[in-house]
Amino acid sequence: MKKLINDVETVLAEGLDGFAAAHADIVLLGAERQFVRRRNTRPGKVALISGGGSGHEPLHAGFVGHGMLDAACPGQVFTSPTPDQMLAAAQSVENGAGVLFLVKNYSGDMMNFQMAAEMLDQENATVIVNDDVAVENSTYTTGRRGVAGTLIVEKIVGAAAERGDGLAALKALGDSVNKATASMGVALTSCTVPAAGKPTFQIGIDEMELGVGIHGEPGRKRVKLTSADDIAAELTGAILRDLSLKPGQEVLLLVNGFGGTPLLELYVMVHAARKVLQGAGVRVARHLTGSYVTSLEMAGCSITVSAVDAGGLALWDAPVHTAALRWGM
């Protein structure tokens, strides 16, 4: 295992300390590193809280700040945070307008966020993100997995919270964005969880895993590596079948690297995915390209398509100031 770390026991703590120091203008680290929160919150604003296993950076802590999350709870690598973390985060950032939890659909996260929601002495609601069209049920999931589409839910709901929308409206918006968003990924290599010390899965030098999960969970099929165009056709095709978009529909296109794939290749995939979308008569209104929802150093990428109307587009374009996404301010 080749990693820039001191010790597998301290990698998360040191990574969080480095993150908090580098972004001290935006975030504060909670006691015992239970959560990362915004430095400044606003009375009367619904608090948005997400979290999950670490190893997917910049998700979620990199999306804490104006226009997105109020707090994020980092679990150990690929391990759910605890209900105590979520409760502490909620108590730290709630501002009298309730708490909305944004949860990726993994059994551990679902159970722990539900416990936190029950323990919390504040009005609260939960949006479950399950954008991965690859498979129903998976290693850590009942139903569909939550993957890179989470970023889009966090951005759009975050902007609506910032303008002052109430808890019920934000919950409805989050559910609606999740429903309009679909993703599918491909892995060319495995990643290695520091505490495990060896690759999560084995894959041949000429193979790829189509429909892989962001923890290296099996996808739809293990096949020979093909061209970027073929891969984009497979991923984007599955997404389009799921979303049933009408010609002329405007979408956001997120081409997301898993951590070990060069940006040059991600832009080749953008080019390839655009051809498929154009062929379906779908118009890409906005792009986001980069490694935002990662699986440590896994090589591969996911494609996410999210149908948007003018209102959603305005929320996507609204100012955001986080470690990993920033525009308009």
Next chain:
Amino acid sequence: MKKLINDVETVLAEGLDGFAAAHADIVLLGAERQFVRRRNTRPGKVALISGGGSGHEPLHAGFVGHGMLDAACPGQVFTSPTPDQMLAAAQSVENGAGVLFLVKNYSGDMMNFQMAAEMLDQENATVIVNDDVAVENSTYTTGRRGVAGTLIVEKIVGAAAERGDGLAALKALGDSVNKATASMGVALTSCTVPAAGKPTFQIGIDEMELGVGIHGEPGRKRVKLTSADDIAAELTGAILRDLSLKPGQEVLLLVNGFGGTPLLELYVMVHAARKVLQGAGVRVARHLTGSYVTSLEMAGCSITVSAVDAGGLALWDAPVHTAALRWGM
């Protein structure tokens, strides 16, 4: 070779087409993909042009836009662009106030930018970036290599050009920022150039290359992989010896991933580098952390330290709107 590409012959063209489509609000692609330029330029502003081999994305095309470059010329992977590309870029973006070329110190780039400068029928000057303290002379270089510090030169000089500074002042500022900036990197793995089809160099499973170049050039020594703290001490120590900073000096700290290293590890390195800098009495005024000057999918990182005064800090903080760096707008 496992890559998300269609063909090694078309990877650059398709990557550029994807990039230009994804960032069409900011950039235009020149004829025959000779250069990436800003969509909008301003009469009377000095034109800043950089470029170099591809495979280091987002450098340089990702830094084209308001507050940074006017144009960037992409060569084939790890290969200098041609003088014709640079000349075409200069003719496209010059606005009556001259052209400043920002060139990383590699023999091919130096020769080709010099030829372009001689062919150009406009007032022009060149800033040579050579921030890598690892070695004197290298595989493709006489003197020191230009590496991730290039981003800092492009940002600070770009902001000064935006406020209206003239060619001579920008040339002097660029030289001064380059002199105040030092970098050193470490590789844990090699990368694979698509056209070569095999790793650039071989490295043992327990080894690292200290002082590696951004094309996989040999560094100072090949040693056993050690801890993040030890690596940060070695890299940052060499940088501090080069810069001879006084206690109390303010600096920018760039921890730059080479493409295959997870963000979590980069923040562990931020934490480690800060301890070394604090021990030397140096104050980190601003951080930038991420994979900005890459070597395709190489695992590893570089540390860059740049001494800044209040004027430099204001230029660093000035608004920028490019594909890869964006703040204040």
